[in-house]
Amino acid sequence: MINKNAEKKRMGRKKIDIKLIENKNNLQVTFSKRRNGLSRKAFDLCIKYGTSIAILAFSPAGRPYPFAHPDIDSIIHRFIRTHNNEEPSNVHYPHVHNPLMDEYSRLVKELEEEKKLSLALAQRKKMPNSGGSGFWWDAEVGSLGSHELTSWVESVERLRENVAKRVGEVQKGSNQVEVGAPSSSPPLVDSDTINLAPLPESIDFLEHYQF
Amino acid sequence: MINKNAEKKRMGRKKIDIKLIENKNNLQVTFSKRRNGLSRKAFDLCIKYGTSIAILAFSPAGRPYPFAHPDIDSIIHRFIRTHNNEEPSNVHYPHVHNPLMDEYSRLVKELEEEKKLSLALAQRKKMPNSGGSGFWWDAEVGSLGSHELTSWVESVERLRENVAKRVGEVQKGSNQVEVGAPSSSPPLVDSDTINLAPLPESIDFLEHYQF
DNA sequence: ATTGGCCATATTTGGTCATG
DNA sequence: CATGACCAAATATGGCCAAT
Known part of the structure; x- marks a missing residue:
């Protein structure tokens, strides 16, 4: 990235993907x-x-x-x-295990895989021309025929859907706060207050990511 | 379905001031x-x-x-x-003071003065509003003199507690780790919170708020 | 009670320069 | 290193309605 385009004209807000920033x-x-x-x-x-x-x-x-x-x-x-944990002698904070992060990491990996796969397929059909100047998809995808491109897009779309669904499941499935120790002791307060509400994240945040 | 007024232009986002929302x-x-x-x-x-x-x-x-x-x-x-650069044995959390609140409080205070004034005027003409259906900072609060801020905090706290209606006692006597305020004992509301130490923070955000 | 759409508008933020 | 200011494009949200 590092779009160093100093223009006189104001550019306005730029879109950047969710990844560790480099331009410190x-x-x-x-x-x-x-x-x-x-x-x-x-x-x-x-x-x-x-x-x-x-x-x-x-x-x-x-x-x-x-x-x-x-x-x-x-x-x-x-x-x-x-x-209300049970350990009186050892105060420990709720282990906010953000499912989102877990999924995020995993999804990043999966996407990497998918990415490679797509590229591999693309290269099998067509041949190289690894321009390598733009983003990972620019070069390769650019070499695909309209048909292949379409299927590729569908593939990615499918992936996105799966990803979204997966995240959704995770959200609903593990919205309990995991306390530091694999507690086995019974809660001391109203049970309905023990459960954390579903983790706030909504899958739509994925839409902001650029795969 | 959902075809109430197709013609009617939706309103789009509306601006609302920063005050306790009417439990809608x-x-x-x-x-x-x-x-x-x-x-x-x-x-x-x-x-x-x-x-x-x-x-x-x-x-x-x-x-x-x-x-x-x-x-x-x-x-x-x-x-x-x-x-906590000094006492590792006596763990206490940083007393997070946030300047945003300072400014906000200050403005609220000013507002209170005005409210108080206009209210006084109103009462001269009309009758008392003992109903107190106003907002938390309306009317009487302004008469608290130099304790407005504390009152404000307490108000908010009370509100919070009401809404919360939480359980809670089951206190765990943690002798090891003291998770309390550095010095003050009042559990929840600490008036010191209002005016304390420094911490970089801008207050320009107040410009966006409508009091 | 918590979320998901829809749409139009209110805010926020990126890239740049400039100042403590 | 942390902010302020500027402009324009990118998001986040207020109503509203509906579903879980």
């Missing part, structure tokens, strides 16, 4: 904005819905940027109460 | 979306900047909606390390 220089700037944006949103939610939210974030530089309302202590306490 | 059923809907949005953004940041973020949020219904990457424990520990 420029991104440092962006992070500042986004971090603020995140807190701003959290704050907004707190006020509008009368809820409490705590955010612990770190800047790429490693600097901590906390946000909390009304205060971090009460929130953490509440969380602990909510999950 | 509709807003419950909105919260779901917004919460998702928050997590989505956090997730995005985590990936793009390779940073770690943890979010502990509660829905108006009192359900916890955690988000964390890579995992909440490491993040909290990191925070402790970062903020």
Whole structure:
């Protein structure tokens, strides 16, 4: 990426895919904005819905940027109460095992596979011309005939669907917070408060990813 | 189906001010979306900047909606390390103070003054509104003098608790790890939260809010 | 209670420059 | 390293309706 196109004309917001950013220089700037944006949103939610939210974030530089309302202590306490673990001597926080991340990692791998497969197929039919200048799909896909291209697209679409479905299942299936230790002790509070609501993520976030 | 007024142009997003939302059923809907949005953004940041973020949020219904990457424990520990350079034995969480609140509170205070004024005027003409159907900062709150901020916090807290209606006692006497405020004992509401130490944060976001 | 569409509009953010 | 400002394009959301 590193689209270094200095134009006099303003470019407006650019779209970037979800991957570790490389342009450290420029991104440092962006992070500042986004971090603020995140807190701003959290704050907004707190006020509008009368809820409490705590955010612990770190800047790429490693600097901590906390946000909390009304205060971090009460929130953490509440969380602990909510999950009400049984270990009195050892306070441990709910192990927020974000299913989304798991899936994300896995999906990235799968996509890699699929990608290779597609490329392999493409190369079998047509021949090389690995321009290699653009994104992984630019070169190869570009060499496909309209027919192949169509099927390729369908293939990817199918993949996307599967991926989406999978993520969906994961969300609904594992929306329980896994406490640090594989607890076997019974909950001490109303059972309906033990379960975490389904992890917030919706599969539509995948739409923002560029496969 | 869904053909009420095909002609009628939809309204599109509406602007709403930042105040406790009128418990409308509709807003419950909105919260779901917004919460998702928050997590989505956090997730995005985590990936793009390779940073770690943890979010502990509660829905108006009192359900916890955690988000964390890579995992909440490491993040909290990191925070402790970062903020607590001295006593490793006495673990206490950084007293997250957020300037956003400062500004907000300040403005609310000003607003209160105005409200108070106009209310006084109104009462001179009309009759008392003992019904108190106003918002939490309406009327009487303004008469609290120099304790507005504390009151405000308490109000919000009370509200939160009401909505939450949570269980809770089962206190686990944790002697090992003290998960409390550094010095103050008041569990939930700590007026110190309102005006405390510094932490880089901009307040320009207030420009977007309508008081 | 929580989510998923739809659509139009309100906000946010990327890339750049400039300032503590 | 962290922000402010600017402009334009990319997203996120408010109502509304419906489904789980």
